[in-house]
Amino acid sequence: MFVGERKLETASLHLIDFDHDSLNEVVGATLGQCLHHLPSPTVTWVNVSGVHDVALIEALGQGFGLHPMTCEDIANTSQRPKWDEFPNYGFVAMKMLEVDETAQQVKIEHVSLILGDTWVLSFLEDEGDVFESVRARIRSASGRVRGHGADFLAFCLMDAVVDHYFLAVERIGDRIEMFDDHVLNDPGQVEIQEIHRFKRGLLALRRAVWPMREVVAAIAKSESDLIRTDSRVFWRDLYDHTVQVIDMVETSRDTLASLHDTYLSSLSNRMNEVMKTLTIISTIFIPLTFIAGVYGMNFQYMPELTWRMGYFVVLAVMLVIALLLVVWFRRRGWL
Amino acid sequence: MFVGERKLETASLHLIDFDHDSLNEVVGATLGQCLHHLPSPTVTWVNVSGVHDVALIEALGQGFGLHPMTCEDIANTSQRPKWDEFPNYGFVAMKMLEVDETAQQVKIEHVSLILGDTWVLSFLEDEGDVFESVRARIRSASGRVRGHGADFLAFCLMDAVVDHYFLAVERIGDRIEMFDDHVLNDPGQVEIQEIHRFKRGLLALRRAVWPMREVVAAIAKSESDLIRTDSRVFWRDLYDHTVQVIDMVETSRDTLASLHDTYLSSLSNRMNEVMKTLTIISTIFIPLTFIAGVYGMNFQYMPELTWRMGYFVVLAVMLVIALLLVVWFRRRGWL
Amino acid sequence: MFVGERKLETASLHLIDFDHDSLNEVVGATLGQCLHHLPSPTVTWVNVSGVHDVALIEALGQGFGLHPMTCEDIANTSQRPKWDEFPNYGFVAMKMLEVDETAQQVKIEHVSLILGDTWVLSFLEDEGDVFESVRARIRSASGRVRGHGADFLAFCLMDAVVDHYFLAVERIGDRIEMFDDHVLNDPGQVEIQEIHRFKRGLLALRRAVWPMREVVAAIAKSESDLIRTDSRVFWRDLYDHTVQVIDMVETSRDTLASLHDTYLSSLSNRMNEVMKTLTIISTIFIPLTFIAGVYGMNFQYMPELTWRMGYFVVLAVMLVIALLLVVWFRRRGWL
Amino acid sequence: MFVGERKLETASLHLIDFDHDSLNEVVGATLGQCLHHLPSPTVTWVNVSGVHDVALIEALGQGFGLHPMTCEDIANTSQRPKWDEFPNYGFVAMKMLEVDETAQQVKIEHVSLILGDTWVLSFLEDEGDVFESVRARIRSASGRVRGHGADFLAFCLMDAVVDHYFLAVERIGDRIEMFDDHVLNDPGQVEIQEIHRFKRGLLALRRAVWPMREVVAAIAKSESDLIRTDSRVFWRDLYDHTVQVIDMVETSRDTLASLHDTYLSSLSNRMNEVMKTLTIISTIFIPLTFIAGVYGMNFQYMPELTWRMGYFVVLAVMLVIALLLVVWFRRRGWL
């Protein structure tokens, strides 16, 4: 269900340098180009696709003055979401989540973000399009992002990740809703394994979102100079969003649990129905068949067999027995 | 089960301006009329029905000096309940809940409230009558609301919303009570899907009430000038009410869980009953039918068949077997 | 299960005024008599039976200087337990619980207490005898209550309520203990609905006791002048008692849950037993009956039928089959 | 399962007075003897067996200067574990637990401890040997206890009680381990009621140990002069022990829960096995028996009966049907 093995052996850099008036974009930039823009007061954003190129990450680390442990955390794709403050930058580890159309498959990607005073580094495992919307907004020169500093850009990038959580939880939620209809109306056609898959998807979401909430809260409350006072309102808003995702995940989990109980109950119910049918048919016909068997015996001396009305008396007795049993079942509420 | 798609394309404004002595009410007011009353010391309440009219909300936002993010939160109907303090106003997001007669359907509506020093804005998704009771109290010139300020009006509006929670939880509670009787007295007629629907209703209530508690607590403890000291006692009372709703929701959930267990147990019990009946009948008659079958075989040489008393001996043997089995079942407590 | 509708339309006042040396008791007192004793340094206790007499409560409220919201809380019988401090008095809302002999019915009553400097007001929904033990202690002139102030009287009244919780939880506990024996020794005779009733009773207790704990803790820590320093030790003791009730309720709940699991398991076990019996009998006799059926066919040419030993060979074959099946069942551990 | 009714009507005192060099032990001491040793700087330990002798406890209370509520707490055998500090002494209430060999029976005893500056009072419900190990260490003149003060003696007594918890939890743990083997290897022989008894035993342990942890933590952090600074390390160690007992109890509970689930699953599994056997046999033979029945009918005109090969054709048809059904069962994975 989870896919964690894709690796880009050679990473590629995507450089965007902008302020309110100017914009400079280089796809497939070199490290030198990136460092060239660093001292300027414009916002410098370098996006790195492919975190398995250890040499490049170390070179970037030296160029941007990163602690060796930060470089390790960038490359460690099983790192939990966290926020680390260093004297000259802040480090954010996050998880990107993508759920496919049928909510059966969850793709988890490790995303790192480094926020300096006038620069932002972002690291993706893969060439993804999660930040494409942010790039579009920068290019269009409209929107708030061009007029704000590096911290607002970092906020936009994290916001883009959290927006993906919404997408994921909504997709799963929609499938659960469909599943709900199924269980209530046609439990016979339900594949119970689906519930297990949804649960695993929600589990993956939880593992990503719960620590993300801590991360955003820590940033919103951080006293670091990197986070400008007037952009705190945005972080608080992002915090609200992560709480809302958690809320939705928990509600989906509760709904799923209730659905599972309902499914099991209706299964039990149907089993009861089946067993009752079997029992009624068996209980009525087994004694009758026994009587027929008795008069099918070949003893030479069986007085009833020679009676003129014997056959009809036996048929009548059978009928009476059957009717009595039916009445008895009625009384017990089985019919 | 949830309905979230109704939209009023064009919003309508309902203006009420009052103090202890005067009352001014305009249905379908213009923005200009609303802003005209703003500077006066009287309490100005503008109720907006329809939050999807983005243009109007932005115009209102500019007129009343609202932050752009507040305007976004008003229009975002999936916003969680929250309390945000701004320098010149406070923002409350809430959820209105309505449960239909049979407790099968829950309607959720996003309600926003903005509390200024002498004015209150309220936003509904739809033309609803939730605030009609407050309007009636204002018009009647009696009651506390005319003599108090804008914060007391805001309290009344929130109180009206919380009163709807009571209604909702009581309606679900009553249905659960009815359901309870059913399960205990006539489990065969129970529709287990009901439990799932109740659970979803209670889940929706929880999602609305738990954050509402935080909101009310935050307002009660707020040090903002908007909340007058002498009206704090009312907020504390409202807090008590939300806690009570939570209490009722949790109790209903626990009752429901216990009911579900009871239902499953009685289902198992009935299954046991059914299987025991089948087993007793089968176990008694299957061996007897076998014996009858044996003497129904057509072998030319079967000595018993020619015995004078053969038939009666076999019948007696069958009777003895049947009686022994009945005794055995008695001993095992099955009869 | 819960009874909440009894109302006394006309309330009656019971006045007791005492100090260490004197005692004044008036059954069916007038409001005037009550207020007459108020200014004296003696402890004045007015017990009001019947909280639905709104006029009387308002009159009392004015006489004793109560806030309008306190009067509302007294009359609101669904008010949660709470402790509210006002400048001149403290307000306690509690729940009285009575469980009938068979632990099937729980009666919940709203009890309010108002503690002034030298006076105590208590409000019952009904004419009950919960405070009779306190009255007896006052009348007997012995015991601590005569020598202490109003706060100790309030403690005694609350202690009497908590003592009723002990009674309730013990009564339910005893029934669960009996039930326990039943489940372990004779699960066939168990009525599973009992468990549901016990659970509801414990749920009612929890709803009453958990907030009661908060109330008592708040009073014990209160810095109000109403609570004398030397009586704090009694409130702490009362706190211990409420914690102990909670402990007992939770233990009963856990025991009940374990009992329910055990019951279900033994049900499954019995079902297994039943099914095994059916399967063994059926599996042995169905093939034999088939063989008998084969030789009961009326084909003109069936060579076996004419064999001299045919009948006995078939009987022997049947015996062998039956024995083989018995051996097979033994091997599988079914016999 | 719990035994709480044993009472010693007449209590007996056991006095030990010691310091590093001297030792004075009186079995069946009088109150006077005990008080005689009180003022001396040696450690005076009085153990009281039998807490139902109210007169004696009151006399002791007066002699040692105990608060009346302490005396009540000593006699109240349902008192929860707690630590109360008074100006001149500290009061500890504890629960002693004994589990019998088969872990079926749990004996709970109320133990109280009073720690003065140079004296310790201990109260047992019964004449027990829980403190015998401590006495032995005092008598042997070796070990730390002779050289330390009263607080170290109190620590030793509490340690002896906690050691009994270890014994109890280990005994239950061992039985669960045995039970585990049973469930995994021979679920048919398992008595499910055992699980219920283990759960009740662990519940009793929890009720005793959880508050005990609070008690020990409170003493370790207490700023009272009664607890010497250099003995705090022992209290911290005792705290570690209680946490470890809790840990073991919780692990046992989790193991038990998992075992119960496994048991139920294997029960379901076996039921499936049983039902499959029944279904396979029935489904193969019921149609065959029907065919045999058809040709056992006595109609005068049944053409097949006169065919020369009729019998063999029918046998062949039966064989084919049986084989087809076997193939079908194989395909479905039932065989």
Place this chain on the structure above:
Amino acid sequence: MFVGERKLETASLHLIDFDHDSLNEVVGATLGQCLHHLPSPTVTWVNVSGVHDVALIEALGQGFGLHPMTCEDIANTSQRPKWDEFPNYGFVAMKMLEVDETAQQVKIEHVSLILGDTWVLSFLEDEGDVFESVRARIRSASGRVRGHGADFLAFCLMDAVVDHYFLAVERIGDRIEMFDDHVLNDPGQVEIQEIHRFKRGLLALRRAVWPMREVVAAIAKSESDLIRTDSRVFWRDLYDHTVQVIDMVETSRDTLASLHDTYLSSLSNRMNEVMKTLTIISTIFIPLTFIAGVYGMNFQYMPELTWRMGYFVVLAVMLVIALLLVVWFRRRGWL
């Protein structure tokens, strides 16, 4: 499942003394050799294999100035993980965990660590290779460990232990993943006891890791001089790792719980399938067999038997009944 009995009667010491430039390693060192290196500013690491050699541990304790309770904690292999600060050293108790290939067996080992200013003592129950990787890094003269002090060495040793947790949880996780496939695709072949074993393994991990988190957090926050400021970043990193292990354990537990539910559901489902097959076959053939039985009776006067078409009419009636039953099953969705 757990192995706790291995003991090395005679312990062996492994001494490594190093600084940035020099390295001194003695396998099977004497206590004297160890103490000889103690005063030097180089880092002295003594690893003791075998904690049951009480005499040696006491001798070490005296040589290195350990508190008697520390010596007890080293030898007590059931000691919970903890961090104790003493004036001249810090004591860490940990659990080593090893899971075998099939994740069926968990080996738990008690590991103690003592951190002095320039020396580290480590204690293993057994001759293990858990610290071999650290030794290799020291010997290779590369890596950070040679250049740092004793606290960094202690960090490396604890890190090696936590790395084993990752291994353990990953091994169990992989087996659960395999198990998952089994349950979803071929539930008939699943051994439910596996789930119980995984749960016990995860329980053992939890018991080791949860308190380990506290330990690492306490060290990271410790104000002791033993922990240098510049090595705190490593402890924080270790803390992240323990949290991650906990995360993985909890996720595995949730997955396991969901798997168990899915397994039970699919078991119920299959049972339903089996019962439906039995019921359909029985319900169709039992009435037909009865009819055949009736016409197999030997009454002398049974008019139908003499009818020319009697046989064929009966066959036709049987066919009609069978078809009607098939239609009825179709309607109920059983076919």
